[in-house]
Amino acid sequence: MSLDLLSDEALVERVSSGDSAALEALYERYGSAVAGLGRKILGERSAIDDLVQETFWRVWKRAGSFSPGRGRFSSWLFGIAHHQAIDHLRRARSRPHALEIESEVEAVDPETDVAEAAGQSILRSVVQEAFGALPDEQRRVLELAYFRGFSRREISEALGVPLGTIHTRARLGLIKLRAELRTRGYNE
Amino acid sequence: MTNQDSPEELLPFFALGVVSEEERSQVEAWLTVHPERRAEADEMAWAAQALARLAAPVAPAETIRPALVERMRQQAGDSGRSRLASRKFSWTMPALTAASLALAVVAIAWASSLRAEVNQVHLEAAQARATLDAQAQLLADLSSPAARLVEIPGTTARPQASARLFADPEAVSAVLVVSGLSPNPAGSVYQLWLIRGDVVVGAGLFHVDAAGRATARVHSSDQVGGYEALGVSIEPEGGSEQPTGDIVLLGTITF
Numbered sequence: 500m501s502l503d504l505l506s507d508e509a510l511v512e513r514v515s516s517g518d519s520a521a522l523e524a525l526y527e528r529y530g531s532a533v534a535g536l537g538r539k540i541l542g543e544r545s546a547i548d549d550l551v552q553e554t555f556w557r558v559w560k561r562a563g564s565f566s567p568g569r570g571r572f573s574s575w576l577f578g579i580a581h582h583q584a585i586d587h588l589r590r591a592r593s594r595p596h597a598l599e600i601e602s603e604v605e606a607v608d609p610e611t612d613v614a615e616a617a618g619q620s621i622l623r624s625v626v627q628e629a630f631g632a633l634p635d636e637q638r639r640v641l642e643l644a645y646f647r648g649f650s651r652r653e654i655s656e657a658l659g660v661p662l663g664t665i666h667t668r669a670r671l672g673l674i675k676l677r678a679e680l681r682t683r684g685y686n687e
Numbered sequence: 688m689t690n691q692d693s694p695e696e697l698l699p700f701f702a703l704g705v706v707s708e709e710e711r712s713q714v715e716a717w718l719t720v721h722p723e724r725r726a727e728a729d730e731m732a733w734a735a736q737a738l739a740r741l742a743a744p745v746a747p748a749e750t751i752r753p754a755l756v757e758r759m760r761q762q763a764g765d766s767g768r769s770r771l772a773s774r775k776f777s778w779t780m781p782a783l784t785a786a787s788l789a790l791a792v793v794a795i796a797w798a799s800s801l802r803a804e805v806n807q808v809h810l811e812a813a814q815a816r817a818t819l820d821a822q823a824q825l826l827a828d829l830s831s832p833a834a835r836l837v838e839i840p841g842t843t844a845r846p847q848a849s850a851r852l853f854a855d856p857e858a859v860s861a862v863l864v865v866s867g868l869s870p871n872p873a874g875s876v877y878q879l880w881l882i883r884g885d886v887v888v889g890a891g892l893f894h895v896d897a898a899g900r901a902t903a904r905v906h907s908s909d910q911v912g913g914y915e916a917l918g919v920s921i922e923p924e925g926g927s928e929q930p931t932g933d934i935v936l937l938g939t940i941t942f
Contacts, residue, residue, distance in 0.1 A: 519759045526752060531744035539742035548748045555755055570733055577739035578732070581704050619744060626740040636928075644703040645738045651700055661908040663881075667889045667926050669699035674925045677734035685737065 507572035515562035522559050529573065530555070532619060533580045540584040540646055550587065554580040573687045585648040622687060629679035637672030640665055693904055695892060698724075702731035833857065839917055839938035841867060848935055850919070852905070856912025856942050861905040863917070868899040868935060871921075877935070878926045879905055882916040890917075892926050914940055 502510065502524040513521035533554050537547035557579050565575055630638060643649040643657060651669075655662045694717035700706050701714045718725050833855040841848030847867040854861030863879065871877065871894050879890040893903035905911065916939045921932035 517763070519756065519763075522759065523752070523756065526755065530747045530751070532739070532742070534747040535742035535744040536739045538745050544748075547745075548751055551747045552751050552755055556758060559755075559759060569729060574733055574736040577736045578704065581736070581739060585704055619740075623740045623743070626737050630738070630741060641703065641735075641738065644700060644705045645735060648705055650705060650707075655908065661888050663889045663891070663906055663908060664928070666696045666699070666906075667928055669703070670696075670925050671928065673699050673702060673731045673734045676737070677730050680734060680737055687737065687740075 508567050511558070511562050511565050511572050514559060515565070519559075522555065522562075525558065525572075525576075526555050529576055532573075533576070536577065536580055537584055540581075540588060540648070546587055546591075550580060550584055553583055557583075571687050581645070588648045622685070625683045625685050626680065629676055629683055629685065632679045633672055633675055637668045637675065640668040641672045641676070644669065693891070693906070694718075695724075696906065698728055699731055702728060702735045704735065835942045837917075837938065837940055837942070839863070839919075839936050842934050842937050844933040845869070845935035848899075850936050850938075852917060852938075852940070854905070854911045854940075854942075857910050859907050859910060861907075861911045863903045863905050863919075865893075865895065865901045865903060865919070865936070866899060868895045868901070868919075870895055870897055870899060874924050875921050875932070876924050876926060877901070877903075877919050878922040878930070879903060880918045880920065880930055881905070881907055881911070881914040882918060883914045887918075887929055889926060889928070892922075911940070912942060916940055 502513075502520060505513075505521075505524070507525065507528070510521045510525050514525065530551060534547055534551050537550040541547055541550065554576070558576060561579075565572065569575075630641075633641070639658065640654055643654045644651075649657065651662060651665055654660075655665045658665070660668075694714045697706055697710050697714050701711065706714065714728075718728055834853050835856060837852040837854065839850040839852055845868060848865070849867055850863050850865040852861055852863050865877075868877065876892045876894060878892050881888050881890045888907070891904055891906045893901050895901040905917070907914070916937065918930070918934050918938075919936035920930040920934045922930070923932075
C-alpha cells in the first residue's frame with residue numbers, strides 16, 4: 500500500500516518501528532506547516548530550518564511515545580514544534596514580529612501534493628474563523644502567549660492589565676476557541 | 688512558581704506551552720491528584736495547538752529532507768555496526784554469548800523496572816511537594832503576624848453562607864475560608880472578585896466540598912489592602928471576565 504494512503508496515526512506507528520519512509524511521508528504532509536509555524540514565531544530562516552529538522556528528528560526518536568488516545572498526530576507534532584520554537588525564542592530573547600497576525604504571502608512548495616495543500620488551506624481558514632470569533636482582548640492574550648512566548652506576567656505588563664484578568668482571558672479564550680472549532684467541525 | 692500562582696490558574700498557559708519547567712512539573716503533579724481535570728487540560732491543549740494552523744505554510748529549505756534522511760541512515764548504520772561487532776564473538780564463544788544475552792535481558796528488565804520505580808517516586812515526590820507547598824503557604828498566610836481577619840457575610844441570595852478572609856493588607860494574596868455555600872451545580876464554579884470603586888477584578892476560582900466548605904486562595908496583582916470589597920459569584924466553569932451570576936458573598940475589606 501502506498502504510504503500516501505495511510506493515516507497520520509498509521510504512519511507514526513510505522514515510524515516507531517524504524518520505518519524512515521513513513522517519516523518522510525509525514526514530512527511531506529507537515530514539513531511546510533511546521534516551517535510556517537517557525538516563520539511566524541521565529542522569523543529567521545536559519546532558525547526555521549533548525550526547527551523543522553529538529554521537530555521531525557524528535558518525531559523519529561519519540562514516535563513510540565505518541566498516544567492516539569490523547570489526540571491527533573498533528574496536534575502532537577505542533578506541540579513538539581511549538582515547544583522548541585518557544586525555547587529558541589526565549590533563549591534568543593528576540594521578538595521579531597509585530598503583535599498582529601499579519602497577512603502573509605504563502606510560499607507554496609512546488610512538490611506539495613495539491614489535494615493535501617487544499618486540505619491544509621481549508622483547515623487554516625476554519626481556525627482563522629474560529630479565532631476571529633473570540634473577543635479582541637482574549638485573542639490578544641492567546642497571540643502573545645502562543646506566538647510570542649510571553650509569560651503571564653509579561654502579558655500583564657505588556658497590556659497593562661492585572662494578572663488575574665490575564666488568567667481569566669486566557670482560560671475563557673481557550674474555552675471559547677475550543678467551542679468555536681468544534682462548531683465548525685474542526686477535528687484535527 | 689511564586690506563592691500567588693495556583694496550578695489551576697496555570698492550566699491555560701500550560702496548554703499554551705508557555706510555563707517554566709518548574710510550573711510544568713507542578714501542573715502535571717496537580718493533574719495526577721485531580722485526574723478529573725485531565726480532560727479539560729487536554730481540550731485546552733488541543734485548542735491551543737490548533738493555533739499553529741494560523742501560520743501560513745512555507746516550503747522548508749531543500750537541504751532539510753536529505754539531512755534528515757542522512758541522520759536516520761547514520762543512526763541505522765550505528766545500530767548495524769553494533770550488531771556486527773556482537774556477531775564476531777558469537778561463533779567463538781556461543782556459551783558466553785548466550786549467557787551475555789540472558790544477562791542483558793535480565794539487566795534490561797531490571798533497568799526498566801528501576802526506571803519505572805524512579806519515575807513513580809519522582810511523580811509522587813512532585814505531588815507531595817505541590818501539596819506541601821500549598822499547605823505551607825496557607826499556614827504561612829494564616830499565621831502571619833501581619834494577617835488580619837475580615838468577616839465576609841452571605842448575601843440575600845445565600846444568607847446562610849459566610850466567609851473569613853485572612854489577609855496581610857500589604858500582600859498580593861490572601862486566604863478565604865468559606866462555609867454554608869451550596870455544592871457547585873454541574874458546569875459552574877465559584878469566582879472571587881476584588882472590588883475597588885468601579886473596578887472589579889477576578890481573584891481566583893474555587894469549588895466547595897459536599898458540606899459547602901472551601902479554603903480558597905485570593906490572588907491579586909496589587910496589595911489586597913488596596914481593595915475596598917471582596918465578593919464571590921457563581922460563574923460558568925472556567926470563570927468570567929466580570930460577574931454574571933448570583934453574588935453569594937460580599938463584604939467590605941476593612942483592616
